[in-house]
Amino acid sequence: MSKGITKRSEDYSAWYNELVKKADLAENSDVRGCMVIKPYGFAIWEKMQAEIDRMFKATGHSNAYFPLFIPKSYLSKEADHVEGFAKECAVVTHYRLKNAEDGSGVVVDPDAKLEEELIVRPTSETVIWSSYKKWIQSYRDLPILLNQWANVVRWEMRTRIFLRTTEFLWQEGHTAHATKEEAETETIQMMNVYAEFAENFMAVPVIKGVKSESERFAGADETYCIEALMQDGKALQAGTSHFLGQNFAKAFDVKFLNKENKEELVWGTSWGVSTRLMGALIMAHSDDHGLVLPPKLAPIQVVIVPIYKGDEQFEAVSAKANEIKQALEAVGVSVKYDNRDTYKPGFKFADWEMKGVPVRLALGARDLENGTVEMARRDVVDPNNRNAGKKVVNFDEVVAEVQATLEDMQQGIYKKALDFRTEKTTKVDTYEEFKQVLDEKGGFVLAHWDGTADTEDKIKNETKATIRCIPLDDDVEAGQCIYSGQPSARRVLFARAY
């Protein structure tokens, strides 16, 4: 592994790409826009999945699985939905290959053309609602609260590892309800679940809000979202929760008999987060030395690096290291003892820093004599001052110190991200100021908007900034649209976004 990565200040995009590769998270595959998620990257995703899944179950949801392929006809049943997704669908047209007659390899067998083409799901509303039609007859069948963990394919024009890949992993929740109120409550509940996960586990502060009409999910009546701010001042949509109204019930003819024996259309929601969260996690906290992981999502929370000369010292150090490892594991801390004798300590330090392991313990002969271990925390690394973030800890205090440090780091990186966002959130009252802030400072810009798609579109074309959301906070003050001067009920959140 070559030394270091491009600095964020030099080229943020290059920094991100190099970090993803050098931290061993993922790499591009030979298929354009697709990625191979490597074991270390997948371990982080699994930690996320485990927690999100737990939260879904705690709110009454069950997991199920629906097929990858969708009959083409399904997609066209909901007009807005097909409009939104048709341009980016992969289509299966044949089911067989055969050897080429000139011996050049295999070719598609023209005799194996499908009667009806199949779409590789870009999202599963259509398949799931076609099942719901079969499952729902009575109010007694409601609500249905399902989630599925799946892969989906959207043929995007430009891709970037984790942030936008042709195939990505996600969860998609799909619920069906008897009343509008219940469906709306569900939609908001799931947005809150996402926000709680982002803030408490990823240590990424988010703004909760609703999308403007033009940014709304294809087929939804309302889209709620959480928006995060990255270190380069660009926004990232981290999760969405859609109130589908009765749109899919109408499209798939899903009705139920209520207590009064009257037929009614079912109300729906859908909500999802994807491997894009990996991108958010990376871009929110990491530095020029590599990944910085929040302790709650770090596959390895503590790494122990032995320092020794000769077999005798190695054995003595290893004995103590394993003792510390067991003591930490006993209180639920995940520990890696890096006993590879093929790399020197300096290499290991840099390697684990690149991978974002929160706490490193270095243990050598000197420590054995003193009854101490050197503890270093990942969120404080300074190549000009190697003692920054380091602390000598007595053996009998290691467990308590590590636990306290992990907790402190989880809080600390959240606070750092929150402070950054606060600093990069600007209220502006004129269009000139709006453009100036976007160009010179970046970040979130709170400005008045007249509520029309026309104004939104013009601002987007002129500045590349979009309305990330209309925040749900109660910081409401009336004003005048920065673009048209028309009255505005409240400020909305603008930013340039990923």
Added chain:
RNA sequence: CGGGGUGUGGCGCAGUCCGGUUAGCGUACCUGCUUUGGGAGCAGGGGGUCGCAGGUUCGAAUCCUGCCACCCCGACCA
């Protein structure tokens, strides 16, 4: 789809303009010895149809024609 760029050991690149020994460098890899508290040193070694297909030539990584792939910038999106 428009604009730009790049294809040469695993990775990163030089060489191409101006054809000419055995295609070179860094790194990674293998072996040995010495090392080990911030990315070790020395010595030896293995690894290449120069993106693909034609063509020009005594001779092509280099010139010509065609094709393919990928990357970056825009429009589109979780």
